[in-house]
Amino acid sequence: MTIAMRADVHAIDAGLVEGGRLDLNSRKFVGQARGLVLACGAAMTRVLAAHRPGDDPYGREICLGCGIPDCRTLRGVDHVLAAYSVRPVVVDRAEAWRRADACLRPGGRPVPLAVEEFSAGFVARPVEIAAGDTYLLVVDRYTGALSRWPLMPFETLVGEYERYRAGG
Known part of the structure; x- marks a missing residue:
């Protein structure tokens, strides 16, 4: 999300128009990629605002949203991110x-x-x-x-x- 926010929309548009090396579908994808990344990142942020790991009063790891130790949502997000080799970026x-x-x-x-x-x-x-x-x-x-x-x-x-x- 950070990289998408920092991306220059005008430079991307200029590169797509001036470059001319991409086929039509690839140009459409690159032209829409920033918005897609930002939308998916925002959606993921909302999901993880509700479902986040933490500890119960006894120190056991649980989902703070569900209150259970094995949250299907957190497990699913973890599997998807691992499948695409996505690692979280720490904000500096x-x-x-x-x-x-x-x-x-x-x-x-x-x-x-x-x-x-x-x-x-x-x-x-x-x-x-x-x-x-x-x-x-x-x-x-x-x-x-x-x-x-x-x-x-x-x-x-x-x-x-x-x-x-x-x-x-």
Whole structure:
């Protein structure tokens, strides 16, 4: 998904038109591939937001969505990803900044951002909190998902986010 988001749609279109080396079906596929990847990635993110591995109160691994140790959904996703040799990409600081910047641009104007890293992701906020700004943005390191959180100290937010990820 990260690579698809960073892909330049105009460059892809220009390459398809100027290149002329691909057959019609291949040109259609390449032209639609970015949208397909983004749609499938977004759908997968939603599935994995509901079905994610974690521990029960006794430390046994379970699906936090189903509450059972052997979730068919997680197993199926794992098999499909393994069959296509897909490995998750961890979001880095630059990608976290890019996602936060795209989300936090009021009226399309850039806003200087502070991005702080913690084990499960990144906390992004405008450098200058304006009147009416009541939230921080968290970018999940493993899914790239964005979530809004009320203004609170960094360490408090980290603890709250880690409890949220654990299903608590």
